[in-house]
Amino acid sequence: MQREKSIELLRKYLKSENLIKHCLASESVMRSLAKKLNADEDLWSAAGLIHDIDVELTYGKPEMHTLEAEKILIQEGYPSELIEAVKMHNDAATGGKKRETPFHIALAAGETITGLIIACALVLPDKKLSSVKPSSVLKRMKDKRFAAGARREIIMECEKLGIKLEDFVDIALKAMQGISSELGL
Template sequence: MDRNEALKLLKEHVKTKNLIKHCIATEALMRKFAKYFGEDEDKWGIAGLLHDLDYEYTKDNPELHGLKSVEILGDKVSEDVKNAILAHCGKKKRETLMEKVIYAADPTTGFIVAAALIRPEKKLEPVDVRFLMKRFKEKSFAKGANREQMKSCEDFGLTLEKFYEMSLDAMKEISEELGL
């Protein structure tokens, strides 16, 4: 499956504009980290783009989240992409690098968006790593962004600062598409 097919599939199953933007942001992070680690950028990007494919079907039944995505995808994507989708929501133990990265990346996009939205400009450009690290320590800020999940970047050899730096760069590269 190429990106255009994946994006079309995402838009067939996800109608919420902000959720589509979250998936596009997660794709950007996954591509950035794939490049950094010398992995397949397209494959990692597809995993990021489709990781919440089933969210609107499963939001009231979180025990099905990820499982329904894998069912929808069938044989359209590789097993490692399906495993990454399952791992991002805890339906599979995180074993591969892609599984570990998507797990950490998922809450990070929302955390970075929240950081941009509290700025007067409501843009990503003025957000920096120092600002993110300060917000990380504030438990009341972006409560839905799981701190332990983001900090799991250490499981694949990155400090939280480096992880935020790369994540922020990835999102700034697509800021127009995100409307930020």
């Protein structure tokens, strides 16, 4: 579960630079969430990093997304706990099975909010994460047409972690701002 190996695997299966950035953003958000919740930072961040490895493989078949990932990650010796979390982040593959554990909830909510935050940066004149204000992310949360792919009900699962939406936005935004140069934003 070394980071370099995960990056190498991601680069093998994902050609889109934006998807790689989404994975890096999810990694950083998951590390911060683990820190906040006293969970396993390495495990959570590794899950964030690798969670979308099969997105391009399963393009056009959303119900398969994470099932191909499962095969790859088993093959590569990733821990079953991580693979389970990866599987649980895609409702289309699980049939909407309810996420119960903090790890599963954090991955789904955490990876989803990265999309909203990136969209918030991209509409600004300088397109910089450092210019994004938590208040504008909260405002965009209510405008469902904005970054419609970032499903608000999944982001709202943060409350099941005992983290209020305002705090969740703050944690995710700070995490992503911390790697802004890697994200090129």
